[in-house]
Each structure stands twice: as structure tokens, then as C-alpha cells.
Amino acid sequence: MLTQAAEDYLKSIYKLQEKGGKVSTGILAEFLDVKPASATGMIKKLKSMNLVIHQRYQGVTLTDAGKAVALEIIRHHRLLELYLNKALGVPWDGVHEEAEKLEHVISEDVEARMDEFLGYPTADPHGSPIPDKNGVVPEIQSIPMIDLQNGQSCVVAEVSDNDAALLRHLGSFNLYPGTAFRVIEVAPFDGPFTIDIAGQQAVIGREVAKNIFVNNVEPIDTV
């Protein structure tokens, strides 16, 4: 059995590997809010367990075994988030923190029961894909909202889950995954987005828009 810390490292390496390429000790340490020296220590330990590949100054990569563990933890996390939201009504800005603690202690049995209760879902409350029992991650193709232009309509696919205040902000506009909206105007000089959500107008700043990913994008309205 792995320690909680080891699981958190593997999960973080996976996530960082997803976005950018090389996962350096420093990047990893920053992401986990520990000092680089601490990350070096854990990397050594994970390497000795054949969960990561590492060469001095060259960054870490997950082995197949390490990736399997990472995906298992991520699956726990996202199923828990959805379960807490759907079954217990925990608001979507609160599920992340709660799942962060529960993901390390939940049994496979309870997880399977939650999965069944939820009807074998493929995305968590923030739109992030839930890996299946075999570690297969459902593909979600989306583009950053920041790339949208005037007149384009779309549907929210996914939002960043690690900032509760941001989530509350988005919730106040009903900007949940699945919600459709249309860009009314992008203010000049990299200004904010004005959008229409079911008849209601909202102004979304560019920093916020970077954290929203959309799909079903319709071509520009050429009126």
C-alpha cells in the first residue's frame, strides 16, 4: 500500500504531464506546495518502487504502474465529487476539498456502489472526465473560452476545479458544464466577454475565461 503523500505525488505528476511536457522537480514541488528538496526525496522513493522514471535534472515520467495508480486516485476523486454533489447536495465549490481527503481512504467496494448509484458517469461536476475501472479516460474535446469570438455560441464542457471562489462566481451565472451560451461581444483591447446565458447577460473577465472550456462551438454569426 502506498502512503497518502505518495499517491498525491503520482496524481500531481499525471496532471502536470497532461498539460505540459516535462515535469521538473521544481514544477512538481510548486504544484504540491512543498520545497524542491522534499520533491526530490519522494521522487527517489517512487523511483525505487518503479512508479516513475527519473534522471537527474531531466524531470519525472510515470511508468505504466505509476500511471495506473494516478488514474485510480483521480477516478476516486472525481466519482466522489459527483457523488457528494448529486447524492448529498454538496455545492460544487465544496466537493473538491472534501474529495481530496476521501479519495485516499475510500474502498473499491464503496466506489463501485457510488458508480452504480450515479449510473456509471463519465464526468465530474466540473466536467472533468472520470477514468473507468481500467484506467481508460473518456475523451472530452473542448477549446478555451478565451479563443471564442463575437457571435459564437457553445456549451460549457469543463471548468477548473481548484478555486472555490471562481466556482461560486461561475455558479452565480449558472455556468455549469452543459450550460449553453453565446458570445455577444468581446470588448476591444483584450477586454472582457459579454455573453448571453438563457436570455441573461453576463460579463466574464479574461482571467476567468481562461478557466472555462467549451465545445459544440457554432461558427461566427455572420449577420
Place this chain on the structure above:
Amino acid sequence: MLTQAAEDYLKSIYKLQEKGGKVSTGILAEFLDVKPASATGMIKKLKSMNLVIHQRYQGVTLTDAGKAVALEIIRHHRLLELYLNKALGVPWDGVHEEAEKLEHVISEDVEARMDEFLGYPTADPHGSPIPDKNGVVPEIQSIPMIDLQNGQSCVVAEVSDNDAALLRHLGSFNLYPGTAFRVIEVAPFDGPFTIDIAGQQAVIGREVAKNIFVNNVEPIDTV
């Protein structure tokens, strides 16, 4: 915030305090399956936090603050057991182990939501009382089944929760809290109990009977 180990010690001290009087270092260590020297160390730490009172060779007692923590953990544990059983269908012989891990990480918010979902229950799947938010423990008056005599009928109030095999055994007879049964015969020379549960006969050994507590006891059948 307390460590998980500290919480387990407080919970154990509370439970041992309930049955017998003085909680010695040795008894506590045996209960927690650690060496007495380890218990001494933790007792010292808990004492420094004013959670227990301790004098060398005299045993430990919980302070009001310590008792409050113990009851909170016990509340977490028992609500979780009931929730896992009722909401997710986890069999009653599995809920203890699962709750043992979850009790230390569940938030007050999620606990309150489970409590509401369950309709503010007062007993867990094994019949143990669930302390309320203020640490008030509902009274459950019961007697050990071992004290029953021929012909007496009663209702199961509570069973020991720490032996999964025992629980599966009792489950096979439908001997859950709330189940009524009648003693048909107690075999002579401290032999086993033969009982009638809804028309079905079952033989219950004396060691098992010591782990069953009953109430609503009817007087002896004087035919």
C-alpha cells in the same frame, strides 16, 4: 487539529471508560493493539493538550474537552456506518471497517447532510447509539442475551460491531437490531440457546449470546 492516532486513542479511552472503570495504560494498549510504551507516549501528549487526566499507575480519564472529541468521532463513525448501509447498501459486516477510515476525514458539513438524509437517526446498524451534535448519547437500556431464560421473548437492541464474521453469522439468522425472537430452550450445563425467530429455529452458542443485547423482554412463559 488532532492527528488520527490521537483521535483513535480518545475514542478508545471513552469506550473502555464506558464498560469498566479505570482505564490503565496496559488495557488501552491492548485495545489499540500497540505496546504499552506507545500508549504512555500518546497519553503524555493528550495530557499536554488537556484532553485527558493521568497520574502514573492510576489510569487515564477523559476531560470534558477530551470527551467531546471522543463523542464527535463516535458520532462520525456511527452515522457513517448507517449511511453506508442505508444509502449505498454496504452489508452490515463491512460498514465498521470502512467507517473506521472515513470517520477521521469527513467534514461536519457532509456529516450534517448524511444526518438529514437518514432522518436524524439515534442508532447505527448494530444498534449502538449515535451521539447528537452536542454530544448527548441516547439511552439504550438492554440486557445481555446470555441472561435470558427459557420461554422469554425479546427484541434485539444491539450487537458487537467489531467482528465481521460474527455479524455475518447473526445476519444469516436475521438477528438484526429490531428483530424479535423467543428463547425456546437453554441447554443444560451452560449449553447453547435454541431460539425462534419469526417461525425459524436457530441455535446460538453462549459466546455469541454474550455479544447480543436485547430489550422488550417478556416474562418467562409459565405454561
Place this chain on the structure above:
DNA sequence: AAATTATTTTAGGCATAACTAAATTATATA
């Protein structure tokens, strides 16, 4: 009361996982 037995405490270790400070290695700049 003295000796034996049992309990409790102290002392010293180990593993985990963080830290700081210093040394090393790689990269960027002059």
C-alpha cells in the same frame, strides 16, 4: 517484611515526510 511478579515508564531506534542550508549541475549571459 522480603521477594517475586506485573505494570508502567524511560531511553533509544526506525520510518515517513516535511524542512533548511549547502553543494552540485545545468543553463544563460557577458
Place this chain on the structure above:
DNA sequence: TATATAATTTAGTTATGCCTAAAATAATTT
């Protein structure tokens, strides 16, 4: 190319919480 800067690693420390072995204390027996 040499030097400065940045990143990474090593070395040594701290804290938690367990362990074993030995010492100290209490309780029981003779």
C-alpha cells in the same frame, strides 16, 4: 569561453507515532 544565475540534489534536522529493551515502580505472594 568564463562567469553568473537558476535548478536540482545532498546532507542534516525536526516532528509524529510506532517499536524493543531496560529500568523503575507498584502489587502480590511467601
